[in-house]
Amino acid sequence: MNLRLLIFISVFSWGVFALAQPQEDERINRDADNPIAPPPSVTLRQSFQPGAWNPGQEDRSFLALVPAIPYSAFGRLHLVRFIVPYHQRPQRGLGDVQILNLTGPRTDWGLWAVGLSANLKAARGGDETFQLGPAGGFNTQQGSWTLGFFMQNFIGARESFSIFQPVVNWQIDSTWALSLSDDLFTLDWTSGRWVSTPAGLQIAKLVRVREQPLRLFASAYYESTRPAWGAAVGLTLIVAPHP
Numbered sequence: 001m002n003l004r005l006l007i008f009i010s011v012f013s014w015g016v017f018a019l020a021q022p023q024e025d026e027r028i029n030r031d032a033d034n035p036i037a038p039p040p041s042v043t044l045r046q047s048f049q050p051g052a053w054n055p056g057q058e059d060r061s062f063l064a065l066v067p068a069i070p071y072s073a074f075g076r077l078h079l080v081r082f083i084v085p086y087h088q089r090p091q092r093g094l095g096d097v098q099i100l101n102l103t104g105p106r107t108d109w110g111l112w113a114v115g116l117s118a119n120l121k122a123a124r125g126g127d128e129t130f131q132l133g134p135a136g137g138f139n140t141q142q143g144s145w146t147l148g149f150f151m152q153n154f155i156g157a158r159e160s161f162s163i164f165q166p167v168v169n170w171q172i173d174s175t176w177a178l179s180l181s182d183d184l185f186t187l188d189w190t191s192g193r194w195v196s197t198p199a200g201l202q203i204a205k206l207v208r209v210r211e212q213p214l215r216l217f218a219s220a221y222y223e224s225t226r227p228a229w230g231a232a233v234g235l236t237l238i239v240a241p242h243p
Contacts, residue, residue, distance in 0.1 A: 026174040029176075029204065030146055033204070034146065037139070041241040045234035047062055053228075054229060061089045062086060066084075067082050077205055078101075081099075102115035103114050110141070131154035133155040135161075144170055149165065160189040162187045175206040176203055180206070197224050198223045199224070
């Protein structure tokens, strides 16, 4: 092959890749914060509430493993997601495992999703080990912003509760993003009280390690129901492109 032609093809291919990669990174970084349509991924999140930040309270911390498995079928996007927490302080042990199954159409307005949530309770006494209920959400993209909500309901014979998550994400550039810090507002239907009302911010950075996308994030929040400051750090391994 002519040397000049070979050089031209190489330079052109590199230029196309250089232009396409920021767009792909931006999509990955934006979708990683989307609770109803994340890319195929595995997230590790370490959360902690140090006693030094909260006088009169003991240290609290837990590690969460969150695999997300989206796929397309019958012209719609589907999602299966697990949340597996392991409590480290003040006591060690597996926490309640949540399983989510969603599906929904993409419209001109945004993405709708409905499905089911299940909560498998860890052994802490009592005779109720399983709760099930409807889940759903919506999000839309407005320029650099992704806005929406996500809600899960867990209904049992003795205990029932709902979790509401607002979605606000600002894509600063192709690799940096600022969002709410996975704020999960929890309403206990048994007592009729909000048992968790956090507020905070999360900063995230998408990096590539030998072309493998890896998203690093850190957040800080304040829990007003049981007054306490907390923080979290973690990473998300992007397993494959979004379906």
